[in-house]
Amino acid sequence: MKITKAVFPAAGFGTRFLPATKAIPKEMLPVVDKPLIQYCVEEAKASGIEEIIIITGRGKNAIEDHFDTSFELESILKEKDKKEILRVVNKVSGLARYVYTRQKKNLGLGHAILCARDIVGKEPFAVFLGDDMIDSKVPVMKQMAGVFKRYPSSILAVERVPKNETHLYGVIKGKEVAPGIYRVVDLVEKPMKNPPSNLAIIGRYILTPGIFRAIEKTAPGRGGEIQLTDALRILLRTEEVYACEFEGDRYDAGSKLGFIKANVSMGLKRPDIREGLKRFIKGLGV
Ligand code: UTP
Numbered sequence: 001m002k003i004t005k006a007v008f009p010a011a012g013f014g015t016r017f018l019p020a021t022k023a024i025p026k027e028m029l030p031v032v033d034k035p036l037i038q039y040c041v042e043e044a045k046a047s048g049i050e051e052i053i054i055i056t057g058r059g060k061n062a063i064e065d066h067f068d069t070s071f072e073l074e075s076i077l078k079e080k081d082k083k084e085i086l087r088v089v090n091k092v093s094g095l096a097r098y099v100y101t102r103q104k105k106n107l108g109l110g111h112a113i114l115c116a117r118d119i120v121g122k123e124p125f126a127v128f129l130g131d132d133m134i135d136s137k138v139p140v141m142k143q144m145a146g147v148f149k150r151y152p153s154s155i156l157a158v159e160r161v162p163k164n165e166t167h168l169y170g171v172i173k174g175k176e177v178a179p180g181i182y183r184v185v186d187l188v189e190k191p192m193k194n195p196p197s198n199l200a201i202i203g204r205y206i207l208t209p210g211i212f213r214a215i216e217k218t219a220p221g222r223g224g225e226i227q228l229t230d231a232l233r234i235l236l237r238t239e240e241v242y243a244c245e246f247e248g249d250r251y252d253a254g255s256k257l258g259f260i261k262a263n264v265s266m267g268l269k270r271p272d273i274r275e276g277l278k279r280f281i282k283g284l285g286v
Contacts, residue, residue: 136248
């Protein structure tokens with residue numbers, strides 16, 4: 001079965017980026033010249049996703065505007081014969097079919113995903129968290145879709161993190177069934193002590209529709225929010241869940257340091273600014 005729908009939860013307040021995110025959605029912060037969320041939408045598209053379901057909230061209109069056509073802007077660019085920029089602008093709205101729904105209260109990531117239930121229907125779907133920007137040869141969701149073909153069940157993207165950072169992530173306990181692929185035995189959200197491993201869950205998931213029932217049964221957890229990790233734990237009682245280590249460089253662009261690293265690293269890949277940026281970094285002499 002092909003995964004054609006992806007849910008993008010984007011209703012969070014982005015408190016770690018205040019005051020920048022007071023009036024601008026975190027998802028719209030640019031890495032070089034593209035908003036964070038666009039990198040994920042491009043990854044989705046390159047992985048065969050056709051429908052992008054974005055979970056928004058108050059103050060998130062800029063996301064809808066970004067993926068919409070902009071008649072005024074396009075006609076000005078046409079008039080000025082700015083063909084290349086026009087192509088870049090047009091590409092954004094043509095990437096996929098976009099559907100929006102609102103999460104009325106910030107009740108957590110699990111709850112945000114539940115808001116997409118009627119739109120997703122009864123098929124497995126992908127979830128992208130825009131905070132995790134991943135630079136890879138093969139798009140990560142495509143790598144995961146390959147694992148899904150072999151193990152048609154929920155698949156979590158995982159990455160080995162230093163032991164002293166496991167408290168920042170959902171962490172799995174898994175049994176390796178093939179190189180880099182684990183059958184999940186248990187998972188814990190942000191373990192303060194005794195993490196079951198250093199395999200941290202990253203912001204890419206393939207989920208079966210069974211997750212919706214599991215979320216409904218999930219009581220508010222850490223921070224009073226309905227956590228996806230807790231729902232996955234409930235799902236584990238009735239379905240197998242797998243995790244796969246992906247190939248690629250991940251940036252936690254939801255944190256200040258990760259966001260700056262993403263900008264530097266992606267900037268070094270852009271031919272128009274690469275040399276200037278390299279000179280600047282060398283000149284810092286740090
Ligand atoms: P985060 O935990 O990173 O929260 O959410 P946040 O609000 O985005 O950022 P900080 O931590 O306050 O700086 C992980 C993902 O889940 C979405 C967020 O938009 C983000 O993509 N989310 C979170 C929702 O859509 N709704 C929620 O109620 C909570």
